[in-house]
Amino acid sequence: MASIRCRPLVLSILRTAIRPATTATATTTMRHYSEKHRQHSGPEFATTVDSLKQAVRVGKDEELSNRQLFSRLKPDAKTLDTLDMLQLGTEKRGRFERRKWFRYNEPDVKLPHINFFAGALTAESFPAETLPEIGFVGRSNVGKSTLVNMLCGSSAARVSERPGLTQQINFYTADNDFHLVDMPGYGFAYAKEEQKQAWVPLIESYVRDRKRLKRVMLLLDARHGIKTNDREFMALLERTGTKYQVVMTKCDLVSRIDLAKRHLLVVQETQKARNCIPRVLMVSAKNERGLNELRKEILHTCGLGKKYLAMHKKKEVIARTEYMEQLDIFKETARPKKRRQ
Ligand SMILES: Nc1nc2c(ncn2[C@@H]2O[C@H](COP(=O)(O)OP(=O)(O)OP(=O)(O)O)[C@@H](O)[C@H]2O)c(=O)[nH]1
Numbered sequence: 001m002a003s004i005r006c007r008p009l010v011l012s013i014l015r016t017a018i019r020p021a022t023t024a025t026a027t028t029t030m031r032h033y034s035e036k037h038r039q040h041s042g043p044e045f046a047t048t049v050d051s052l053k054q055a056v057r058v059g060k061d062e063e064l065s066n067r068q069l070f071s072r073l074k075p076d077a078k079t080l081d082t083l084d085m086l087q088l089g090t091e092k093r094g095r096f097e098r099r100k101w102f103r104y105n106e107p108d109v110k111l112p113h114i115n116f117f118a119g120a121l122t123a124e125s126f127p128a129e130t131l132p133e134i135g136f137v138g139r140s141n142v143g144k145s146t147l148v149n150m151l152c153g154s155s156a157a158r159v160s161e162r163p164g165l166t167q168q169i170n171f172y173t174a175d176n177d178f179h180l181v182d183m184p185g186y187g188f189a190y191a192k193e194e195q196k197q198a199w200v201p202l203i204e205s206y207v208r209d210r211k212r213l214k215r216v217m218l219l220l221d222a223r224h225g226i227k228t229n230d231r232e233f234m235a236l237l238e239r240t241g242t243k244y245q246v247v248m249t250k251c252d253l254v255s256r257i258d259l260a261k262r263h264l265l266v267v268q269e270t271q272k273a274r275n276c277i278p279r280v281l282m283v284s285a286k287n288e289r290g291l292n293e294l295r296k297e298i299l300h301t302c303g304l305g306k307k308y309l310a311m312h313k314k315k316e317v318i319a320r321t322e323y324m325e326q327l328d329i330f331k332e333t334a335r336p337k338k339r340r341q
């Protein structure tokens with residue numbers, strides 16, 4: 001009985017005795033990596049505050065907080081129209097009620113189901129390059145694995161509410177046409193400093209050496225936009241000459257107006273990056289919104305447009321025309337807003 005009770009104590013003493021040696025080596029390696037990384041950090045990206053100041057007119061003597069600057073930002077009308085059409089972003093109930101009678105009947109783009117075929121913890125264990133690849137990177141918990149699943153209507157990738165679940169580079173094959181590659185997340189906010197970037201060297205060797213990597217989808221949480229470690233990662237992609245595209249995730253958790261403003265800031269920050277595709281996509285994996293646009297990007301990038309999208313363009317034109325007609329009628333019949341006296 002006594003030995004059973006003592007066991008947890010003995011175990012914890014043993015664990016503390018072993019831990020310092022292992023974490024110390026990890027810390028040194030990561031510190032060494034971060035220093036090297038900082039020295040060659042590549043192009044400088046504007047910070048969110050810089051972009052905010054660029055986009056908002058501020059009087060000479062005005063001192064505004066970031067929140068005040070953000071509230072003064074004017075969202076782009078075109079982006080708002082796209083959000084309405086794709087039903088992205090949260091809205092006041094009344095607005096949805098009024099618009100309930102018409103919807104954009106978006107024709108679905110179907111991707112084949114995916115199957116897991118390889119996992120790599122080191123660069124040596126990457127599988128042979130046989131098909132075009134699309135990689136998914138981003139901060140921990142941004143929704144990479146969920147998005148990989150939702151794009152292909154599958155549950156092959158494991159998902160968790162807890163950040164840091166994906167711990168290796170996972171390769172999925174889609175009907176032997178292309179590969180989707182789900183990567184571990186970087187910059188988990190509650191992790192220790194040395195663990196925050198733990199996966200960056202592995203991902204770096206992947207993006208640098210993989211010849212058939214067609215594009216990296218850089219996922220950003222729509223609530224937060226670009227964070228410091230995203231900027232560092234973008235600099236890495238610029239250095240390695242990797243083509244990448246920004247996708248804003250979890251758009252169901254942000255109001256429509258704030259989403260349009262956040263989109264504007266992200267576009268502004270990324271437009272100068274040489275390897276970044278200018279079009280910033282917005283998705284909600286939870287509500288399955290905006291996924292078709294991303295599916296189309298993946299197919300075109302892998303050269304599979306003809307195979308998968310033969311009839312799609314026609315259907316899309318018809319659906320869009322119908323939507324625009326209904327929108328015109330809606331605008332004509334909408335009650336004018338009451339002016340405040
Ligand atoms: N509301 C909402 N939640 C989402 C969305 N996408 C993912 N999530 C949730 O976010 C959490 C993290 O999702 P994962 O797909 O595991 O995130 P990840 O980026 O793969 O995380 P790591 O593997 O830790 O890097 C899960 O609880 C998901 O249900 C979304 O579009 N909307």
Ligand SMILES: [Mg+2]
Pocket residue numbers: 144145146158159165166182183184
């Ligand atoms: Mg994951």
